[in-house]
Amino acid sequence: MGLFSRNFDRPGPGVNKDEPRKKGAARFFEVLFRDFFDLVKLNVIFCVCILPAVSAFILGLISLLTPIAFIVSLIAAFPVGGALTAYSFCITKLLRDDPGFIWHEFKRKFRENFKQAAVPGIVCAAIIEVQALLWIPLLTGESGIGFEWVAVMLVVF
Numbered sequence: 105m106g107l108f109s110r111n112f113d114r115p116g117p118g119v120n121k122d123e124p125r126k127k128g129a130a131r132f133f134e135v136l137f138r139d140f141f142d143l144v145k146l147n148v149i150f151c152v153c154i155l156p157a158v159s160a161f162i163l164g165l166i167s168l169l170t171p172i173a174f175i176v177s178l179i180a181a182f183p184v185g186g187a188l189t190a191y192s193f194c195i196t197k198l199l200r201d202d203p204g205f206i207w208h209e210f211k212r213k214f215r216e217n218f219k220q221a222a223v224p225g226i227v228c229a230a231i232i233e234v235q236a237l238l239w240i241p242l243l244t245g246e247s248g249i250g251f252e253w254v255a256v257m258l259v260v261f
Contacts, residue, residue: 139198145206146194153187153214156180157229161236177233178226185225186218 126134136143160180164173190213197204 135199142198142206146191146198146210149207149210150187150191153190154181154184157182157184161229161233165236165240174233178230181226181229182222183214183218183225184229185221185223186214188225188228189217189221190214 125131157177157180160173160177164170164177167173190210193213194206194209197209
């Protein structure tokens with residue numbers, strides 16, 4: 105009756121050999137419950153990798169939006185591309201049910217793709233930063249309908 109007295113070595117019904125793979129919401133929740141802590145670890149590693157870019161951008165916002173702060177934040181965004189490629193690789197590996205360790209796979213793919221993904225990562229960070237800079241006057245009510253709305257709508261759509 106106790107927790108430790110059961111015999112888990114005894115063969116049971118198991119999974120049928122020809123059973124099809126789950127689809128839709130059932131597959132989503134299966135992957136979520138199985139890989140939840142791996143996803144949490146992966147998100148923490150990704151956030152640590154992009155922390156320099158985010159902190160430089162926030163410091164640029166605090167320092168009255170000077171162009172020098174924007175350039176510094178783009179320089180700090182150098183590892184964003186490598187982090188995005190490593191993050192995408194680890195997510196697809198989790199979804200394919202391939203075995204592996206999150207930290208080692210992330211580090212390996214980050215090193216492999218760091219140089220190739222630097223420029224696309226900086227461009228991605230620049231688009232996000234410009235969009236954030238355009239949203240600030242709109243959300244604070246300092247601007248009427250004008251250039252900012254057109255620019256934001258072009259970036260969003």
